[in-house]
Amino acid sequence: MSLKPRKNPSTLVANLTSSAKFFAEEAIDNALSAKEKAEARWPLAIFHLVISLEHFSKALLAEQNAVFIHEVIDKPGKTTSLQKTFQRLTNRDIYGLNLSPKDMKRIETAVAYRNDVAHGTIGQNSKALEAKFFEIFAFLRDFLRYHLQIGADELASRDKIDDLLAVQKQISEIEKRAKESLEQHDVCWNCVECGKDFLVELDGKCICLFCHNDCNVIECDRCCQNFPEYEIYQTDEIFEWEFSEGRATLANDFGITEKFVCQICYSNIQKEAAERAYQDELDETWFYTSGILDARG
Ligand SMILES: [Zn+2]
Ligand SMILES: [Zn+2]
Secondary structure, eight states: OOOOOOOOOOHHHHHHHHHHHHHHHHHHHHHHHHHHTOGGGHHHHHHHHHHHHHHHHHHHHHHHOGGGGEEETTEEEEEOOHHHHHHHHHOTTTTOOOOOHHHHHHHHHHHHHHHHHHHTOOOOOHHHHHHHHHHHHHHHHHHIIIIIOOOGGGTSOHHHHHHHHHHHHHHHHHHHHHHHHHTTOSOOBOOTTTOSSOEEEETTEEEETTTOOEEEEEEOTTTOOEEEGGGEEEGGGTSEEEEETTEEEEEEOTTOOOOEEEHHHHHHHHHHHHHHHHHHHHHHHHHHHHHHHHHHO
């Protein structure tokens, strides 16, 4: 956290800031109408919010020096990506922003969500999108407060901000309930939809206690424990295959009989296969050299 005094804004900084505010207000409007009547607006809310974060962070970077927002500093034209903007802000010689690895990950997922919206590949789970919106919003709010000295009430009217925070409060209620239910489970996994560690096994399925995303359960062929399907790996990727005429034939399965395994068992099997391959090579060399020696008699 820091509350460094701000310099007088240049035109560039002022333009970036006002455009960032415009996108933030759009994001808030979309979030409120998504909550009230049109869930399909969550992707739009996220899209505008990430662009707002992008412009605000560039404003802070441009405040240090206008050339920093160029992808290549001495080449005006293409400007920095969101990740690059934050990378530069964390540079002590530029600004010295303190970002936790969790925040850096948040920025990466924010970019991924923005791209998914732009490419039409965003998921439609409204609870997950809502949670993601508030995760980015909470980050943006702190970033604005501590680094640009901008309060949330400068982004939209007080009423809108109050409505939004009421929604956020509902989310924390949902999260609180999910945490309570989680206590009845010994094992949980990370949910791919909402990114929270609330995925548990329930009645033969995996379900996220927060966003209700569900998926199949698969038993690991080696350790016999159950896992969500996306935590299961196929061992045939480790085997040796021969390709001819567009067909693959199994050349060596290293004696591995398990097909579907969990991540830990997969990496153990990988090691075993590598050792096996090494041993096979040694045996082959031994066979070859002993053959030569036998021939020499
Ligand atoms: Zn979830
Ligand atoms: Zn396993």
